[in-house]
Amino acid sequence: MLQISRLALTLCIGGLTACAGVSSQSRPASTDQVDETAVNVLFARLDKDSQRFEAGLALARSGEVERAQTEIKAALDDLQANAELCGKLAGCDQARFFSAYDRLLRLDVDSPSLATDADDDIDVNAEDATVEVGEDSPVIASLPEMERTITLLNGRELADILTxxxxxxxxxxxxxxxxxxxxxxxxxxxxxxxxxxxxxxxxxxxxxxxxxxxxxxxxxxxxxxxxxxxxxxxxxxxxxxxxxxxxxxxxxxxxxxxxxxxxxxxxxxxxxxxxxxxxxxxxxxxxxxxxxxxxxxxxxxxxxxxxxxxxxxxxxxxxxxxxxxxxxxxxxxxxxxxxxNLDFPKLDIRPGAIELQTPATLTELSVCFGNEGGLYDGWFRTLRNLNPALDPQKKLPSGTRLEVPMQLQMAYPGKCAGGQWANLAKNLSAATLAMHPVRQANASHAKIYTVRRGDNLASIARKNGCVKIRDIARVNNIRAPAYRIRAGQKLRIPSC
The missing domain is CATH 1.10.530.10 (Lysozyme)
Structure with missing residues (x-):
């Protein structure tokens, strides 16, 4: 991998960062008169610098290392100077300079080695450049140029972008x-x-x-x-x-x-x-x-x-x-x-599992677990996320195995296998069921509806009066929560 002169890179990065770091108050106001001739001159020099950089890479490939180094450094120095001028010139789009710089660095990736004396004591390798990416990474193995992209989220390059x-x-x-x-x-x-x-x-x-x-x-x-x-x-x-x-x-x-x-x-x-x-x-x-x-x-x-x-x-x-x-x-x-100034909560995220000792729904479990472990929002979402195939309102039989955090595994016998909070959860569940009894859709008198483009179960239910989404889903074996249907599909619509 080509290693451009550290001095040249530092100058260029520093120059571009300085330009981008100019406060909005010091930049030319949008009402300033635009000198289109001066702007076009800078853009023309930008194109020339890009061509000179690429010519330097070509020289490196042909073995003219010293001359290549001179050309590349001169191109980057001029790019720095022009980027600074652009930042002070009304109507000049600095994004074009940042884009050009990014493109030149990506061209660098596929070029042969062009080390300088300044680089002799610098060990550049995948281990130094990445965090938590193993030597057997398929990305590194198949795409060496991805090294920089991975460090974009783990190292200094992202800091440069943020600047x-x-x-x-x-x-x-x-x-x-x-x-x-x-x-x-x-x-x-x-x-x-x-x-x-x-x-x-x-x-x-x-x-x-x-x-x-x-x-x-x-x-x-x-x-x-x-x-x-x-x-x-x-x-x-x-x-x-x-x-x-x-x-x-x-x-x-x-x-x-x-x-x-x-x-x-x-x-x-x-x-x-x-x-x-x-x-x-x-x-x-x-x-x-x-x-x-x-x-x-x-x-x-x-x-x-x-x-x-x-x-x-x-x-x-x-x-x-x-x-x-x-x-x-x-x-x-x-x-x-x-x-x-951001403090993420410290959580006990060790995975665990429970086997239900008595029938329960995920909703009931979230009630009896309460704010166990100090979790402010409770456990409903976590229980659903870790057991995505389960309907949260469906009563699960004894012996059902659920994935839960370790702290819930330890709390389950005392809080949800029986006792005060388990009884509370069951009573609340029974009250909810009494308020919203399971509708028995009459499938024997169902009519057939052909799904049209843009339909969903909600719109189909509205078209058919009092029938509910869950009735249609149950009769046609359509799974919640996505309720996925396709155009042309034949659905049985139960009578009310």
Whole structure:
């Protein structure tokens, strides 16, 4: 891997950081007159510097190391100077300089060694550059250029991006203010099912911080989340995409709701798209949200390899432009909460299991466990996340095995196997059932309805008067909570 002069890189990084760090008060006001000639001159010099850098790489490949070093350093020095000028010039888009710098570093990845005397005492290898990525990582083995992308979420490179990128800083502010409850909820939900999800990312050589960032933005760690578009599970897979990565329906259970399997599918998707986008993590995250086809076409049309390039960024939907920096921001906060006055709760996340001694529902268990262990929001969500195939209102027979945190395993005999709180939970459950008795849908007089594009069980129930969603689902063996149906499917609609 090419190692450009440390001095040149430091100068360039420092220059770009200084430009991006200029306060809004010191930048030219938007009402200032734009000197289009001066702006165009800077952009022309930017193109020339990029060409000179690439010419230096070509010289390195041909063995002219000393001359290559001179050309590369001169190109980066000029890029630094022009970026500083751009920051002071009204109408000059600094994003073009950041995009060019990012592209040049990615070109560097595929080049032969070009070490300098300044690098002789620096050991650059995968172990130094990554955190918690094993030597047998399939990403490192198959894609050496991914080394930098992985450290993007575990090392200094992300710090550089946070310094020069207002979008990620804005994302951090959102997570620390209006979305702070969402971030904390995500953390608690994730920690209790971490033993199911993180190993899948670790096997794939991907950073845990990325998993957390995507989980925070997609579902807040709610395993049974379903979007209006039908994306389902903690990482929000559409049905067809889920099938592509091994998530199907087994015994009536939609595997998109399984935390471990969804993490495995998500890691496989990320690695697939990292190959497509040559290790560009931001474009991969954009593809996950906005569709890989769309992002590939925009990248090809704009001739750019940077998500932040205006030729890509400005054309993407608002949702995707918000999604990428929010994922990166949540990932960074997961790694460095101490830098942002953020205290994640200390949790006992050891996994455990219980075997029911008496019949109970998940809802009843959440009542009798109460705030065991000091968990402010109780245990309903955790019990559901760890046992995703179970209906929380369905009475489970004695002997049923449930995955629970270790602290609930220890608390179960005293709190939920019998006694005051178990009796309270059963009485409340009986009262709920009395208020909302199970409807006995008349399936013998059912009529047939053909599902149309855009239908869902709620809309079908409304069209048919007093019939309820659960009645239709029960008669047609459709599983909650997704209630997945397809256009053209024949449904029996029970009479009221």
């Amino acid at each position: 020069i990128n207002d979008a990620v800083n804005a994302g951090i502010e959102k997570w620390l203010s209006q979305y702070r409850p969402n971030l904390m909820t995500t953390y608690v939900n994730y920690e209790f099912m971490r033993y199911r999800m993180w190993p899948e990312y670790h096997k794939a050589g991907l950073p845990e911080a990325l998993l957390f960032g995507m989980l925070a933005k997609e579902s807040n760690g709610r395993v049974h989340a379903v979007s209006r578009a039908g994306a389902s599970g903690p990482l929000q897979f559409m049905y067809t995409t889920g099938l592509r990565f091994g998530l199907s329906a087994q015994d009536g259970f939609d595997q998109r709701f399984d935390p471990g399997m969804s993490a495995r599918a998500n890691a496989a998707y990320i690695n697939e798209q990292l190959k497509v986008f040559n290790g560009n993590l931001e474009l991969v995250i954009a593809a996950y949200n906005g569709g890989e086809g769309r992002v590939r076409r925009l990248a090809a049309r704009g001739g750019s390899t940077s998500f932040w390039d205006p030729k890509i960024y400005s054309i993407l939907p608002d949702e995707t432009r918000d999604y990428v920096p929010m994922v990166l921001a949540a990932s960074w906060l997961f790694l460095h909460p101490e830098r942002y």
